[in-house]
Every structure is written in C-alpha cells, then in structure tokens.
Amino acid sequence: MKSFLALSVLCASLIACAKAGPETITSYRDRSVPIASRAVFDPAAFEGNWRIIAGFPNADTPDCDPVLSVDRTMILTGCSGGNAYAGGPARYLGQGRYTVDADPMWVLWLAEDGQAAVIGTPDGSMGAILARDTISADRYRAAVTMLEFNGYKTDYLQRY
Incomplete structure (x- = not known):
C-alpha cells in the first residue's frame, strides 16, 4: 500500500511539473477548432503602432511594456522605450x-x-x-471572446 501511495504522489508531482509553467506549452490553441483570419481586411488600416494589451507567454514577447510596429514590409515587436525588437520582414498574403x-x-x-x-x-x-492606445473592458472581453472562438485557451492569457 505504501508503494502504491508513493507511486501516486510521484505521478501527481510529475504531472504538476509537466504543467508547471507556460514555457512547457508549445500551443495555446486547441488545433481541432477551426481558425479564421479576417477575410475582409485592409492592410493599410492595420499599419502603425500598437500596444500589446495581452498575450500568451512566449520568447517573442518582451518583458516590458510591449508594442507592435506594422508597415508594408516589416512587423516588429519590442518595448515602448524603443529597445529589444524581434520580428522581421513581413509579407501580406x-x-x-x-x-x-x-x-x-x-x-x-x-x-x-x-x-x-x-x-x-x-x-x-x-x-x-492589440490596441492603438488603451482598451475598454467591453472591447477587451470581445477580443478574449474572439481568441476563444478560434480555439485559444485563454486561461494562459497574460495582461500587460
């Protein structure tokens, strides 16, 4: 009985460790759920600077007040202070x-x-x-709902 209890505790510990941090997650989305991009879309309306209001933990999100800069040939993420950018050449499909x-x-x-x-x-x-500046509570909820609609597991969503 003791060995069964010890084995149960070990299994529970291993499962907890496997789920412990977002760094072990490679996908924040249930891939069995269809995902859809915005079919009617004007890329000019998307260009410019955005604040990243919330996101899923990954190596590309800077540890600062994160921003996204979009133009016709480049999409970059970085800090609002202007340092540590990632991303690169972009092509609109x-x-x-x-x-x-x-x-x-x-x-x-x-x-x-x-x-x-x-x-x-x-x-x-x-x-x-993303938001150009700030985001209202109802618009934030609408954005979260859109992530959920596309299969994202919003339990992991972090607000910045």
Missing part, C-alpha cells in the same frame, strides 16, 4: 494573413474603428490582443 520572417501571423479580428485587434497563429504558438 491576403485575407488578414501575413508571414513575418517566414512565420505565419494572422489578424483574427480588427475593430471597425481600427483601434483594437486580435492576432494569432494557426499552430497556436502565439496570440495577442
């Missing part, structure tokens, strides 16, 4: 879909007024809520 340094990045939602957006990847390795 149509229907709200980009490749950034050969990796996919899709616009899942863009508010009608162009002041808020949701981006993500088909494999679920990245997802974020």
